[in-house]
Amino acid sequence: MKKYVNPKSSEWAKILSRPTQSFEAIEPVVREIFEKVKSEGDNALKTYTQRFDGVNLTDFRVSEKEISEATGKVSEELKSAIETARGNITKFHAAQRTDKVSTETMPGVQCWQEKRPIQKVGLYIPGGSAPLFSTILMLAIPAKLAGCEEIVVCSPPDKGGKLNPVILYTAQLCGVTKIFKVGGIQAIAGMTLGTETIPKVFKIFGPGNQYVTVAKQWATKMGVAIDMPAGPSELLVVADTTANPAFVASDLLSQAEHGIDSQVILISTSAELLDKVEKELENQLAALPRQEIARQAIAHSRMILVKDDNTALAVINEYGPEHYIVCVENEDFYIQNTVNAGSVFIGNYTPESVGDYASGTNHTLPTNGYAKQYSGVNLDSFMKSMTFQKLSKEGIQNIGKSVELMAEAEGLQAHKNAVTLRLKELDF
């Protein structure tokens, strides 16, 4: 890890810079696939699935039979772990329900706000070497709790035309209504535009490679919402001498193994802690199966020694980490004053992994500094708030004059008239 000792604040931006990638080169491909899916529907999905996934599918929909077979292939031990995670995630997200907000702003003017579910949502689950069933837990559980009627999963098939059994088992467990063996840009296009088989959804969630990322951004131009823009995963740890260096190193590595573009930052007011973690990293790296990936990510990661907590805090808020471990004696200072972070892990016994899988918090979080303006996925991500108002005769009499004046000042006479007519009828 590259080490910085008390860097000047003018250097922070450079030290904290993320790998910026421009995906503009991908846009023409995305446009082409969206156009093809729009004009040819399922046929286009078939063509691209053959081209990109190397398999010829006649039916994209996962059948009941495939699902029940999958259930038999998941070990009881793993089922029980998934059940623990499901329980915790359900508990935490159910607690996020908000009541109707209702207030009489003036006598006779009743206003209220209610949240209602987004009727149709699409969840994208990447394929590849690891079956990311944990992401299904994180997306399908709140979707179901919110009351979404249609919960669609798309995931790319393997060469044999199958999805991983744990994916199918988890999807079915969490109330997913339809599962499709379609991946990549064509899956996002399918859920955005709808085909003979895949329903058009209103909002698309989930991670993906650069093609999926650009396709989701493209989808927002076509009337579909997305959870958030995506970037490489990242972790920032602030630690002092009360932190266990082996634990800190293991957390840094769990982030680093995600990919060579993973970002890992360690901040401390203690030079001693930094040294100890450095040694631990070397020890632990050697034992990892994904050592090569982790080693590359660690190579371009950073340790920053700062002179005090206030400086550390300023660096942290400037960075806005996706995952943020606070392992210091005065943890309250950091918890209270950090304004930009996705999910926060506190103390020696809270590794990032617990939030990735099972503590109850969501692991779909803003990367790339987006914690400055985006929430991680939560119950509200699957709902939208609607407002209501009802005025009594007294209400329109109380508020009418003000509305007339303001409408007139904005030059909108018909807006004024709508009030005037009513006031006249009431002989006001």
Added chain:
Amino acid sequence: MKKYVNPKSSEWAKILSRPTQSFEAIEPVVREIFEKVKSEGDNALKTYTQRFDGVNLTDFRVSEKEISEATGKVSEELKSAIETARGNITKFHAAQRTDKVSTETMPGVQCWQEKRPIQKVGLYIPGGSAPLFSTILMLAIPAKLAGCEEIVVCSPPDKGGKLNPVILYTAQLCGVTKIFKVGGIQAIAGMTLGTETIPKVFKIFGPGNQYVTVAKQWATKMGVAIDMPAGPSELLVVADTTANPAFVASDLLSQAEHGIDSQVILISTSAELLDKVEKELENQLAALPRQEIARQAIAHSRMILVKDDNTALAVINEYGPEHYIVCVENEDFYIQNTVNAGSVFIGNYTPESVGDYASGTNHTLPTNGYAKQYSGVNLDSFMKSMTFQKLSKEGIQNIGKSVELMAEAEGLQAHKNAVTLRLKELDF
């Protein structure tokens, strides 16, 4: 208005279609202006302000002096109306505050969610014939309540290099921290990228013409969030014989006067009501100063006669109106079962105008069917939720095994290690 009598559901999509506009032709202009603002900062703003607004400004920042002068130019009557609106909007948005959500998902596993303000926000207020000070109320009040530190307003100057005094008065009243005389694409670029004068913000709010709309969409590719995608304003009214036809007509016209692309839809189970409203429309149109605009909007608007409430509801949910007036005897049926709408106005004494200005609800609402997946602007639009978790020794012992199993099943050994190390230390 074009009238449809009991149209088949297969025809709804066509009847409810909105004017679709492609803005792709504007993208090259937007790209050019963003690049220029990035490389030349204030100088670029100066160039474009001269070109598009026809005025040569040396300083974009509105001075204290200009603001205090503006205050003197607003009538006491209008100030009092604005104060009424401010009170109601403040009351309703303050009521939307949510408490910290905290839950122990398993013994020793504490999870919580807190909302924190987006530190820097930018509000775009269009120029043109009417000074849209009401939009400042709708955006600056919740921004201030949320605790945003920097609240920037950009609005295009008139030919004399000034902003309308009511705009300045309202902005200052609502706690806006900086006001700039910059409009159009260059304003959005300035707030996205930052210049010597304009601070870079994290989220941009507010309406605008097609140039502003494309610029906001462009900004989302550059790390900035936006309130929502924009489209022409629209109103759907469902009414029966308990509705006052003159009131209904006045509401339809208040929407129609916004622009020739405004959308107005009236749905009823009563042919009699439709006939009466049609006559009222003709009567009221003649008296409007913006008659020509309203007449064109009304010409391509629609009346739909349906056979029963269930059909009406299905049409309404398919459309997903921005503004939605419910003026029927069985209003509860519509209030409970409408899932897609921005803001709902109930009964004979609740014209849309009251929500546009002063009832307390927000008037920045999803158009173009976006009510299916987007909320209107509310207090949460200016905050993001962060999650926290803290495990005790007992907590990691309770959850550890499940996390190890799941990490292993996803092929992420370092994620597992981070837990294993801790369990070992606890001799578990």
